[in-house]
Amino acid sequence: MSDPHAREPVAADSRLERTVGNRVRHHRLAAGLTASDLAARSGLSPAMISRIESATTSASLTTIHRLARALEVPVASLFRGADAPRAAIVVKAGGGTESVRAGSRQGHRYASLGNLLSTSGPSLEPTLVTLTDASNVFPLFQHPGTEFLYMLEGAVLFRHGDDEHVLEAGDSILLDAETPHGPTAVIAGPARFLSVNPAGA
CATH class of the missing domain: 2.60.120.10 (Jelly Rolls)
Known part of the structure; x- marks a missing residue:
């Protein structure tokens, strides 16, 4: 049975999907939950949780809202960093x-x-x-x-x-x-x- 909240699979390098997936996983682990625990709390399937965390699907806003409620975090926290530039710091030999x-x-x-x-x-x-x-x-x-x-x-x-x-x-x-x-x-x-x-x- 398909998940009505799922969207079409997306490219794995999509920044928004990667951000949401990373934030869901971060909050899930911080709460001490397994993917199955989060699935039960949110009413989603464990497979759907896995696809969201691995950024292989684009979750609907309804699904993201259900995840935020299950994780007891603001919806906005699951998007944090999506539009931020990715930084890197290079220190040359002898620097620091x-x-x-x-x-x-x-x-x-x-x-x-x-x-x-x-x-x-x-x-x-x-x-x-x-x-x-x-x-x-x-x-x-x-x-x-x-x-x-x-x-x-x-x-x-x-x-x-x-x-x-x-x-x-x-x-x-x-x-x-x-x-x-x-x-x-x-x-x-x-x-x-x-x-x-x-x-x-």
Whole structure:
């Protein structure tokens, strides 16, 4: 049985359909709902939810209204970002904006590689961190969300909760950032790593 609220399939690169699909998925996951849960709440089929989220169909305004009610969000929030220009930030080698953070007084150097506000999901801020011989105090960090680190050169002893790991060039760690974490010693310096955090963390 066909869904009376569905429209004809659309090209997958349509900006409006991609925006609506991303926003529906974002709000669904934020509410802890499965596609089947949202289908039951909205009276749509799970297949229709999947097509909307993957931007392979163009939903009618009636369908979008039903989704907004089921997600308990304003209808306008499902269109947010549809008409916004898509930005990209390029930082050339050796660039980045020097920033002062909790470890700056202990000889840690931070260079932000950009901060881009996302309209369809969490915003991220990549930061290049350099630890030298002057880095003799190592504060631990704790903030909401997750964090990803990739070692570029040198080696550090890295703590996450009660666990310690030796991270060398080419190693990476993806961690729950609500647990106290951070490098506790420079094994081979200078040590440089890329840290990707939620913006503002």
